[in-house]
Amino acid sequence: MESLVSEGLSCQPLQGEASTCCQLSVKILEARNLFWTDLLSEADLYVVLQLPTASTSTFRTKIISNSNHPIWNETFSFQIQRQVKNILELKVYDADLVTEDKDLFTVYFDTIEVSPGKSILKTFSLNPQGKEELDVEFQVEEILDSPENLITNNVLVARELSCLTAQVDKTGSTAVVTEKDELVLTLKGSYEDTQISTLGSGMVDSFLFHYITAQETEMKGCLKSLKVDREEKDIPAENLTVPLKSLTMGEEVAVTIPAADATALGLKLSTSSCSEELTVRLGFGLCDKEQEFLKKRKQVVAKALKRVLQLEHELQEDEVPVIGVMAIGGGARAMTSLYGHLFALKKLDLLDCVTYISGTSGSTWTLASLYENPDWSQQDLEKPISHAREHMAKSKLAAFSLGHMKGYQQELKRRTEEGYPPSFVDLWSLVLEFLLHGQVTEHKFSEQRAALEQGQNPLPLYLALNVKENSLGTLDFKEWVEFSPYEIGFLKYGAFIPSELFGSEFFMGRLMKKLPESRICFLEGLWSNVFSGNLMDAWYDFTSSEETWKQNIRDKTRKIAPEKDLHDSQSTSWINLSWLQPRTALTQAFQGLLTGRPLLHRCHNFLRDLHLHQNYSAQKDFCAWGECQLDSVPRQLTPLQPQLCLVDAAFFINTSCPLLLRAGRNLDLIFSFGYSISSPFQELEQMEIYCRERGIPFPRVELSEEERIQPRECHVFSDPNCPEAPTVLHFPLVNLSFKEHSAPGIKRSPEELDGGQVDLTGFLSPYSLANMTYSGDDFDRLLYLNSYNVQNNHKEILMALRTALKHRKQRQP
CATH class of the missing domain: 2.60.40.150 (C2 domain)
Incomplete structure (x- = not known):
């Protein structure tokens, strides 16, 4: 403990x-x-x-x-x-x-x-x-x-815990035990559940169980003796059963477990109140550390805005707008493009104006690499970009050499010995680490706090989805999980833990077993986990058009109805008719084939055994998914699952926007960087529908047919009638004036025209999602294209910053 x-x-x-x-x-x-x-x-x-x-x-x-x-x-x-x-x-x-x-x-x-x-x-x-x-x-x-x-936060409830200590009474025991005898103690519903000790000279003589104080439970104990003869078979064991209600808190009680030959093994039992404090933070607001960061960052942003906009007066704290960068996923294409966008913001002296940077999938690779340096945004970005270019251009075959595979095996074995559940995604994480860095990186996620101590960098946010392991498709059940250097938690339940404790074992909100914090590469693999899908996810992806996806989001994001309406208008009870819904072996096997996740990611669930509040579904912060009956059945929700199954957020909407729109962050302006090749506005339109169905302020994404056919480098979306909605500057991945200009206002010479030819749509485009190897020229073209598109819209950005200043004033009470 x-x-x-x-x-x-x-x-x-x-x-x-x-x-x-x-x-x-x-x-x-x-x-x-x-x-x-x-x-x-x-x-x-x-x-x-x-x-x-x-x-x-x-x-x-x-x-x-x-x-x-x-x-x-x-x-x-x-x-x-x-x-x-x-x-x-x-x-x-x-x-x-x-x-x-x-x-x-x-x-x-x-x-x-x-x-x-x-x-x-x-x-x-x-x-x-x-x-x-x-x-x-x-x-x-x-x-x-x-x-x-x-x-309680009115969604989850943490209840009182007690401890049961069982001590073997060697002086009072008459049982003759050997090294082949086992003492088995079981306390169902406790964190430990069952503990087994092989008896003999080195026997463990003390056991500790943690259980819910008010829950009716009982401890069972038995001695399993192994009789050695020609066939070596077990002797049936007699059980001891002790209802914990019969024990008085703080008093010691002697009991005996029946043993062979009319002997007995003595035990001394005592219960006490659990002294462990709650480790899971229950609350929907921002944690203290983030609020402290915001105060420091506002000072940096205020100076930067005064400098960039040439303001005559100092901005007061409540006048400073909150500006965020939203990067979507897209593998190496997203990683390279985000480097280009950040390079442009740095060159235009705009990076210090940003408070948050959020990413998902491939864009998280850029952020994880940058935040190893506590002062990255205050320095030139050429060094990290050069590092990324070097490893993107190298051959990837060495990642699968015999020597490296043995190294991966040893690392995975060490993680299992530390207490982490085995997972295929951990192997992907190690391969990804070699592809991106060429060596083992010892950096840990919580160490990114060093980059935030003085407010010197924007706060990075990373997004993943928690899904059902083997019973539903991702579209049918999914929950946003936020990762920040301060906390990791569920937006749906309002439950968070310090980032260094992710992967450790919890029970009823208390830390039970702290595991060594993982290297950040294991989180990078988790954030870009495209391997834990199932056949149903693949079918949706293969058969769904853009309009189908939009309708699906409308259907899946409506607020949960009161439970009385979900099952019976007159009652809170409902029936599951087995004879009307036969569960034959064939139907179970077919469902398992469709919804099973053979390459899933597993990690210990830090919400384990927290109870749902009586009125959890009525709380405004608890957002359930429409048409998902599981959200109305507490026993099917995540707190009752022993492990989490986390996947890439792109399985639902390929955007990190939900992190920026979290209550309390109150963004005024969002730089939206889209890295999709085929659908430049799809993620943004999906996000608008999601927000509208949820009642979250977000501007309308209205486009002409001409804009859809040929998107501009920068699109501005705002809603003057909704002061709570942020302005969104969307930069799709397009190649327009970059073809003829090497820099804003500078035409390419005939010798430079090849540098403007960025193949984004061709069949042989180097920027396909599956490609992890770029030539040096291909890397440079994509990097400079995205950098150029931001720099070429400097005036639009300055106008948006001024609008954000006005927006912040309008939002003040």
């Missing part, structure tokens, strides 16, 4: 609030008209109950044999926290002595429907076409003597 001490970076958790727990009683009464199950006899029915937010155990009624109208009248109790989303699952089974019991249907019930002090009778209609029904009675009573301290 490690507490969070991280370069003075405060996570600032919200203050805890006490909330009483309640006792939920569930009485399974009866079912009627269940006639469809067995052909030769009546059904043998029973009900299984599960409420994972309250108990780690699964409960079941007795079996009522040979009855299509079973009457159970059995009551089960759960201790629930009303601030948490508690979804009770009721499964009705038909027992079968020959084959596996049949799962007939599942009922999901939101316990918020039951008010404290009252009881309600629910009749679940199991088939809209028939009369099959299940009667259940619910009652909730407050437990006044057991308040629980919660920390």
Whole structure:
């Protein structure tokens, strides 16, 4: 266990609030008209109950044999926290002595429907076409003597943790153990889950478990003895079961685990409150470190704007506009082009006017390389550009030599030993590192903070998508994940961790196991992870036109409806009918073929086991995806997943704009650098639709047919009627006056005309997405083209900066 001490970076958790727990009683009464199950006899029915937010155990009624109208009248109790989303699952089974019991249907019930002090009778209609029904009675009573301290941002809830210590009592144990005996202790729902120790002279004699204090759980223990004879087989073990509710906090209790030959192994159990503070920051606002940076950066921006715009007065802090650079992805093409754009901004003395730089996919390679130098924007960019040119022009075959492959293998093995889950994308990261740098780079992501200490550079932001590992296509479920040198987190849930802790193991918002911070190359591979797609993603990409994509974004970005409207207009419960939706092995295999991600990326989930707030879907900051039922089922959302699966943001919209539009950043002007060859405005138009459907201020992207056929070097989009919307200067990847001009206003000589021939659309264009090797001339042409397009629109940029000054004044209260 490690507490969070991280370069003075405060996570600032919200203050805890006490909330009483309640006792939920569930009485399974009866079912009627269940006639469809067995052909030769009546059904043998029973009900299984599960409420994972309250108990780690699964409960079941007795079996009522040979009855299509079973009457159970059995009551089960759960201790629930009303601030948490508690979804009770009721499964009705038909027992079968020959084959596996049949799962007939599942009922999901939101316990918020039951008010404290009252009881309600629910009749679940199991088939809209028939009369099959299940009667259940619910009652909730407050437990006044057991308040629980919660920390919540009204979307996620961090609950109190306790620790269970189990100490082997060597003096009180009568069991004779050997080195072939194993002690197995299990605490379901805890961070550790199961711990095993091989007994003998070097046995581990102390075990520690972390569990949710108010959750009903029990510790199970057993001794597994291995009898050595000619066939060497296991001896059945007897179990010890200890409900943790029976233990008094701070008191030690002696128990025994049955062992062979009528002996027993002694254990001493004690529980205590967990002292670990919350490490995950729950909140949708910007962290303290970013706000401190903004104050310093505004001073730099104010001086730069006064210098560039030749202002007569000093700008006050509230007069300084926030300006961002938005770079999209596109492999080596995006990396090279962004170098050209930044080179031009530096040459025009505009780089100090920028507060944020955001990137995705290939553009992140440029940012990751630049921010190894804490003063990169204050220095000449020729050195990093020359470095990139050198490695783009070299042969890439050496990356796959036997020696390098062995080196990759050793590095991956070391990561696995450190505790990182094995991932194919880690291999891609190591190959990418060699392609871009030709050597191992020891730089780490959190070290980019050095480039921000005095506000000397813009704040870099990187974007990825979290998706489902093997059940859905990326378009059906995706969540923005932001990476900044200060924090990494989910915009959807308002949950962030310090960047150096990414990859470490968490439980209920606490840091459980700190892993060594990864070298930044592993994040570069993650940000440009195009390998974790599935066949469904490929099918969408292959069959979808630009208009189809626009409609898809409209469909997928609407705000989630209240849960009462999602399933039943009269109730918060809903039914999953197994007999109407058969899950045969064939259909499961086919779905797995379409949605499986054979080359996925895995990393530990820092949201692990945080609970959803009772009203999470009603919070304005929680943005669910339209048509995605998973957003209304807490057990299917990311906090209940042990690992994350992160992919390139281009699987949805190939833009980093969501980072700049995050609440609190309040941008006035965005330099939009597009690197698409075939669709110069596609990402921008998709972003406009996304923002409009979300209610995020963004200017209209309105284009004439002529502009679509032949885009200009710079397009200005603004909305005078919406002062909250930033102005967007969009620079598509086009080759217009650069063909005839080596610099703004300077015509090319006949000898220089070849330098202006940049093949962006030809079949043999060197700038295809899959190409990672450019000749020196090809690199230079693309670099200078993008640099020229910015420099050639210097006047438009200055006008936009003046507009941004006015825009900032309009936004002041």
